[in-house]
Amino acid sequence: MNYRGPYRVRLDRKPVPVCEHVQDAVIRVTRTCICGSDLHLYHGMVPDTRVGMTFGHEFIGVVEETGSGVNNLAVGDHVIVPFNIACGKCHFCKQGLFGNCHESNAQATAVGAIYGYSHTAGGYDGGQAEYVRVPYADVGPCKIPPTMDLDDAVLLTDVVPTGYQAAEMGGIKQGDTVVVFGAGPVGIMAARSAWLFGAGRVIVIDHVEYRLDFARRYCPAEVYNFRSIEDPVVFLKKTTDSLGPDVCIDAVGGDAAGNALHTLMGTKLKLEGGSAIALHWAINAVKKGGTVSIVGVYGPTGNMIPIGNVVNKGITVRANQASVKRLLPKLIDHIEAGRLNPKELITHKVPLEEIADAYHIFSAKLDGCIKPVLVP
Ligand code: NAD
Numbered sequence: 001m002n003y004r005g006p007y008r009v010r011l012d013r014k015p016v017p018v019c020e021h022v023q024d025a026v027i028r029v030t031r032t033c034i035c036g037s038d039l040h041l042y043h044g045m046v047p048d049t050r051v052g053m054t055f056g057h058e059f060i061g062v063v064e065e066t067g068s069g070v071n072n073l074a075v076g077d078h079v080i081v082p083f084n085i086a087c088g089k090c091h092f093c094k095q096g097l098f099g100n101c102h103e104s105n106a107q108a109t110a111v112g113a114i115y116g117y118s119h120t121a122g123g124y125d126g127g128q129a130e131y132v133r134v135p136y137a138d139v140g141p142c143k144i145p146p147t148m149d150l151d152d153a154v155l156l157t158d159v160v161p162t163g164y165q166a167a168e169m170g171g172i173k174q175g176d177t178v179v180v181f182g183a184g185p186v187g188i189m190a191a192r193s194a195w196l197f198g199a200g201r202v203i204v205i206d207h208v209e210y211r212l213d214f215a216r217r218y219c220p221a222e223v224y225n226f227r228s229i230e231d232p233v234v235f236l237k238k239t240t241d242s243l244g245p246d247v248c249i250d251a252v253g254g255d256a257a258g259n260a261l262h263t264l265m266g267t268k269l270k271l272e273g274g275s276a277i278a279l280h281w282a283i284n285a286v287k288k289g290g291t292v293s294i295v296g297v298y299g300p301t302g303n304m305i306p307i308g309n310v311v312n313k314g315i316t317v318r319a320n321q322a323s324v325k326r327l328l329p330k331l332i333d334h335i336e337a338g339r340l341n342p343k344e345l346i347t348h349k350v351p352l353e354e355i356a357d358a359y360h361i362f363s364a365k366l367d368g369c370i371k372p373v374l375v376p
């Protein structure tokens, strides 16, 4: 695909990538998804998103070529490629913080590099394509277990680890009440994962009815449409004996659609870094001493959070990009044991040629879309 400007993407011919470095591999893509994070790019919210970039950080594929310095992969291997581009050797990678790699992004103080995610995240072309160049190929890619469905495998590149890490960062204790803001693929996976950590009650909040229906059945969760609640914070206090939930998860992030919501809700919080309305609700609703776990993506600056409430309530706030590689072995186990079945999230599976339509449907939340997968 080829980014042409906000709300405009199209399919184009580009040269097939080659190994540019001894540690590179070239992968032939077999499945790729559109993510809520791609929508921030699509909505023009991410700084230095250049016309001509190929998006796509969720893809699996077959190794076509390897550089002379690659030892862990062979031509023909079918691999899951984590969305984080990580060197595996720096201060952060050594601690399993693969999303914070210090080497892969020339702007090392920012996020580690991510495929197809603007020049602020390294400027690498992504996998919404037939072929993609994979740097540090010995570090990220992981062979797909022979019995695993490819539709499950592609969701291990991001959605499953991100949802799982959201629950993990919540520090959920046995019997906790966990509230997830956002019933997109990430929020749904976070709610589903909350049970694995011992949650006693799981509530999902959104305003897209079909997504709430899906979450009710799949997670399973109590679901609430915030358009029908006067104030979600008041509501959440009421339903938890006025204490507030133990853990709130932000699986929304800030984006253009979020800013539009502020208008809808009559608030005046339009922010450069994207709306933070779900994060406000999370911080204001959570129990004193509780935890707010943030996986929603925000612009690096220009956000505003009610930090006074964080201090006064003694809230723990945890946030990060998911560290996909660290979580893969555990998540493969959960899938093989039937405790997680991510492929049920896939509502649309279409040829890569239909990418522009798929972006539109996923962005506008049309046609019952939870997760679209593209097949080159
Ligand atoms: P999505 O766009 O499909 O889902 C977001 C959902 O949030 C939508 O259903 C929307 O209706 C809902 N929503 C909007 N405002 C809300 C509000 N105020 N309260 C409750 N719900 C609200 O996106 P997704 O793929 O599920 O991704 C969710 C977020 O996670 C995005 O910000 C994405 O960038 C981020 N993300 C982070 C990581 C990471 O590693 N940290 C990885 C993947 C995605």
Ligand code: ZN
Pocket (backbone or CB within 6 Å): 035, 036, 037, 038, 057, 058, 083, 158, 159
């Ligand atoms: Zn993603």
